[in-house]
Amino acid sequence: MDNNMTYCDECRKDVIYIEKEMVFRERLNGKKYTYKGIMAICPKCGSEVYVGEIMDSNMDAIYAEYRRKNSLIPLEKLLEIPKKYGIGKRPLSLLLGWGELTFTRYCEGYMPTKQYSDILQKIYDDPNYYYSILESKRDNLKSNISYEKSLRATNTVIKESMRPITKIDIVSEYVKTKCEDISPLALKKALYYIQGFCYAFNGEYIFPDNLEPCKEVGLSQSEKEVIDSVIKNLCCYSGIILKDFTRLEEPWLEAKKDLPDTEESDITISRESIGKYFVSVKEIFKMTGPSDIKVYARKMFRKIN
Ligand SMILES: [Zn+2]
Known part of the structure; x- marks a missing residue:
C-alpha cells in the first residue's frame, strides 16, 4: 500500500504517499457523523493528497456509519440478498413492486429509504418472509424461470436454517x-x-x-x-x-x-x-x-x- 504514487499539488510532482488512520467528523443530511477513515499524506510537505481509492473507502466508511446510526441495512447484507435467494437485482425490485432499478441502485451505494431498508433487512434475516413474498407476489416477475430459480434457492436456505418450520x-x-x-x-x-x-x-x-x-x-x-x-x-x-x-x-x-x-x-x-x-x-x-x-x-x- 505504501508504495502507491500520487500527485502532490504543493510539491508539484508525484510522491509516494503515506496513509494515516484518522477519525473524521462530517455532516450528512443535517446530522453529525464520526467515522474512522484514512488520510493520504505527502511525506515531503505533509499536506493531504488526493487518492481516489482512499476517498472511496472513506465514503464507504461514512455511509456505513450513517446506515448504522439510522438502523439501515448494511451494504454487505444488502449485496448478499440476490445470491442468497437466487434472484437477480432487477427481478427482486419487480417482485417487491418497486421500480425496476431501485435495488440495483441500492447495490451501487444509494441509500434506501427506511421503509425499503426494513423490508430488505427482514428479507435478509428471515427466509420464510422472503418465501412468502416470492409466493404471493410471483406475478410481479416477468419470467417463470426467475421464480423457479429463486424458489429452489429459497428452499435450500430454509432447509438449512436451524429453526424447524411448521x-x-x-x-x-x-x-x-x-x-x-x-x-x-x-x-x-x-x-x-x-x-x-x-x-x-x-x-x-x-x-x-x-x-x-x-x-x-x-x-x-x-x-x-x-x-x-x-x-x-x-x-x-x-x-x-x-x-x-x-x-x-x-x-x-x-x-x-x-x-x-x-x-x-x-x-x-x-x-x-x-x-x-x-x-x-x-x-x-x-x-x-x-x-x-x-x-x-x-x-x-x-x-x-
Ligand atoms: Zn508534497
Whole structure:
C-alpha cells in the first residue's frame, strides 16, 4: 500500500504517499457523523493528497456509519440478498413492486429509504418472509424461470436454517404478506377456516395435529386456491367479526358445550370437528370450488347482522 504514487499539488510532482488512520467528523443530511477513515499524506510537505481509492473507502466508511446510526441495512447484507435467494437485482425490485432499478441502485451505494431498508433487512434475516413474498407476489416477475430459480434457492436456505418450520408458519406468513395488515385474532380465525376448507375441498388437513416441522416448504396449488379464497372472502372482515362467525359454527358450539366452564381462550377445537363441519358446509352450500367460499362468508355476515 505504501508504495502507491500520487500527485502532490504543493510539491508539484508525484510522491509516494503515506496513509494515516484518522477519525473524521462530517455532516450528512443535517446530522453529525464520526467515522474512522484514512488520510493520504505527502511525506515531503505533509499536506493531504488526493487518492481516489482512499476517498472511496472513506465514503464507504461514512455511509456505513450513517446506515448504522439510522438502523439501515448494511451494504454487505444488502449485496448478499440476490445470491442468497437466487434472484437477480432487477427481478427482486419487480417482485417487491418497486421500480425496476431501485435495488440495483441500492447495490451501487444509494441509500434506501427506511421503509425499503426494513423490508430488505427482514428479507435478509428471515427466509420464510422472503418465501412468502416470492409466493404471493410471483406475478410481479416477468419470467417463470426467475421464480423457479429463486424458489429452489429459497428452499435450500430454509432447509438449512436451524429453526424447524411448521406448515402453520408458512401459511401464516403467506396470509400476513397478502393481507399486509391483519390482526393476530383475524389470522387465528383465517387459519381455522383454511384448515376447514382445505379439508372440505382437498380431502386432507393442511395442518397436522402436532407442530411437526414440514418436509416441503411449498404450498400446493390446491392449498393456495383455498388460502387465497379465504383471504379474499373472509380476511376482509375484522378479527372480531370473524370471531362472531365462528361462534355460530358447529365446532365452536360443540367444544363449548363439552366444556361450559372453561375460559374461552383455553377451548381447543379438534381438527376432526372442523373437518366434519366444513365438509357439511360444502354440501349444504353446494360449493364446487374454493371460490364459493364467498357464498358462505356472505351468509355468515348476514347471520350476525
Ligand atoms: Zn508534497
